[in-house]
Every structure is written in structure tokens, then in C-alpha cells.
Amino acid sequence: MSEPAENPYVAPTAADPPKPRGTTLAENRILRFVFFGLLYLAQGIPWGFLAGGYRVFLIDRGLSNEALGTVMGIAYLPWSFKVFFGPLLDRYRGGRFGRRRPFIVFAEIMMGAPLLALAAVDPGRLGMVNVVLFLHNTFAALQDVAVDGLAVDILPANETGRANSIMWAGKTLGVTLGSSGAVLAKHIGWQATFVAMTVPVWVIMLVPLLVRERPPSEDTRLGLEGRRFDVPELLRTLRFLPTLAGFLIAFVAPAGFALVGTFTARLYRKDLGLSEEALFGLSVIDAPAGVAGALIGGALADRIGMRKAMGASMALIGIVMATFASLPGLWPRYVVLIVYQAALQTAICSYSASALKYFMRLTNPAVGATQFTAYMAMTNLCYSLTAKSGGWMADNLGYQRSILIAAFVQVIAIPLLLLCDPRKAEARFRDDEKDAQTATAA
Secondary structure: OOOOOOOOOOOOOOOOOOOOOOOOOOOOHHHHHHHHHHHHHHHHHHHHHHHHHHHHHHHOOOOOHHHHHHHHHHHHHHHHHHHHHHHHHHHOOOOOOOOOHHHHHHHHHHHHHHHHHHOOOOOOOHHHHHHHHHHHHHHHHHHHHHHHHHHHHHOOHHHHHHHHHHHHHHHHHHHHHHOOHHHHHHHHOHHHHHHHHHHHHHHHOHHHHHOOOOOHHHHHHHHHHOOOOOHHHHHHHHOOHHHHHHHHHHHHOOHHHHHHHHHHHHHHHHHOOOOHHHHHHHHHHHHHHHHHHHHHHHHHHHHOOHHHHHHHHHHHHHHHHHHHHOOHHHOOOHHHHHHHHHHHHHHHHHHHHHHHHHHHHHOOHHHHHHHHHHHHHHHHHHHHHHHHHHHHHHHHHOHHHHHHHHHHHHHHOHHHHHHOOHHHHHHHHHHHHHHHHHHHHO
């Protein structure tokens, strides 16, 4: 992750008059934070709608936990395969329009089209529903790869904690807005709701159209001289124990809360009988809790270290789930659900924000989009594989046992963090990157 050539936030001396903030991402810290927050918001809105509002629509048509898990597993699959986008993006050096922005704009255009198409699909034809969800999430995954690759390219090391907190907070807010779909559909109908969920994505697309990555001269220079992805560099990256351990951690660490996420919506809707408004009320609670959790996780990662922040968050997730599972008699009380959702969302988003920084620091900037995307793909593969398993557990073992098992899985994954020290990755990859930049400057 390379530093900008000049940092506009270095305090000026008497001999150096203050420099105005630039209008590109490389020059302006506030612009970077706003930019990445908005793009993660654009990811969150449609996902919140599909995982929340549209899932309620399918639940009301009688789908079981296992069938819902299958649908969500299909939706997650493109996020598992997005690792194949990484080499494509890393091979592109960029030009006048930047290195990552062309992919971001294209992906956001194509994210909206399947959402509009879903309005015309009969929900009883699950095969067609799966195809449309797969297409939407394929382009959403491409957008995610491009945005994360840009973050690896352009964020200074001392900003990653705050930036990752803002990114995750933006996504959490987007998911909350998207989950309002079921309530919105009661008033304007499902087809108009699909349009309403598409418009914000296309409006946010204007941001990468209007904001440059770097000044034009630097974009051109990097396009001609910038390092490109190559197989030897990838092999060098993979022949490193912390890199390989990172893949295992990315796959296993979220398994506990991923299992529970599969069947929670049906528990609330069918078994506890919550209305659309009550479900949306829980989503509204998720927003401030998730934003707070993301900010806490990013701050903890900066203050006590990434692994300690991740481990503490994982332990809290397990404690919250185990406590809820031990009190089934209180589940019908709405206030208990509010407390549970708020605590769980805070812990999950704290883990997610600290994990984003952790995996970014493990990443070799020379293959940034490829390696970081591979870590995120392993996490999404976990979500995809646990979706059906979680649904099967709820249908066959009951909700209480399933949540207790998930809590146990979450906690026993914590020792895996000892396998991978991100400081070793920084010494191997970023010291080399700094040496290369110094040689180029000389």
C-alpha cells in the first residue's frame, strides 16, 4: 500500500507555505474516506434488500430454512469466485481514467440491471431467481474487487484502520436501508421497490465518474511505469506461511455467525411472528450498532493490534449467541430481540472492520487486488457453504441447539489467529515496495 508522493497533511514549516488540499483521492484524505464510504454504501443497499426484504417475500411464500439457505448460498457464490477478477484488475495498469475506476463504474451499471429484471421474475421459479441473483452478485463482487484494490493502492498505512471502519459503516448503513424493502413494498408494491433499490446504486456511480484517483500526470506516469501483476510475484507471495495461514483464517473465523445468519430471518418471521415493521425495526437497530461496532473495531485494531481486536470480537460474538440460546423463553419479547441484535451486530462489525485491516496488511501491494480478493473470497465461500448447513441445522436440530453450536464454532476458531503475524507480511512485502519506490525516485 504505497504512500502518496506528497502528504498534504504534513505540518508546514515557516519556509513552506500551506498547500491546499487536492481534488484527487491521492491528495485528499477526507475525500478518500467519503469516496470509500459511499462505494460500500452502494454495495450494502442491494444486499440488504436481497438478504432482508426479498427474503421475507420468499419466507411468506413458504420456503423452508434449508431452501432459503440454498437460495442465499447461490447468491454468495459469485463472492467466492471473485478471486478470478483479481488478476484481471491487477494486469491493467490504468490510464487517463485511472486504474480501478473503469471497473467500478462498469460494475455499478451492471449491478442495477439484474435488480430491475428480478421485478419480472416469478418468485415461485426459484431456478430463475437464483440465476438473476447470481448475475447481480457477480457484478457486485467485481465492484467490490475494484474498490478494495483501489484501497490497497491508495490508502496510506496510517489510514487503513479509520478507512476500513468507515467502509464497513457505510456497508452496514446500506444494508439497513436495503432491508426496508419489505415495508416499502407494502406501500408501493414489489416492482416499484426493485426500482427504488436500483436508483441509489446508479446515483452513487457518479462519484467514481467525477473523482480521480491521482493527478492526471501521475495517472499517466503510473500507467506507463506501474508494476503489473505477474505469475512469479504471485508465487513469491504464496510461498509464505502467513499468506497461506491467512486463507485458513479468512475461511474459518466467520463460520459461527455465518451459520446463525442463515435462519435468523425465518425464526423471527415464522416462528416468532414478527411483522414487516417489526423486522425493519430490528434492521434500524442494526445500523447504529453496526456503525459503532465498525468504528470500535477499527480503533481497537489501531490501538491494541489487529489480531487482538479480531480475537476479542470473535469471543464477544460467541458469548452473545450462547447467552441468547440459553434464554429461549425470552425470545418472544421484542426488547430481548432488540438487545440481542444490537449486541450481535456490534460484535460482528467490530470483527469485520478489524479483519479488513488485518487482511489488507497481509497483502502484497504488487498483487493487491488478487491477494486481498482471495482472502475475501474465502470468507464468502464460508458464507456460501454454511448457508445450507445452517438451514439444515435449524430444521433438524432446532434453533436453540443450532445457535449454541454456532457459538462454540465461533470461539474455537480464535486460536487460529496465532498462526499469522501481519508484521512479518509487512516486512516481506511493504519494505520491498518502499525500496522499489526509493530506487525509482532516485
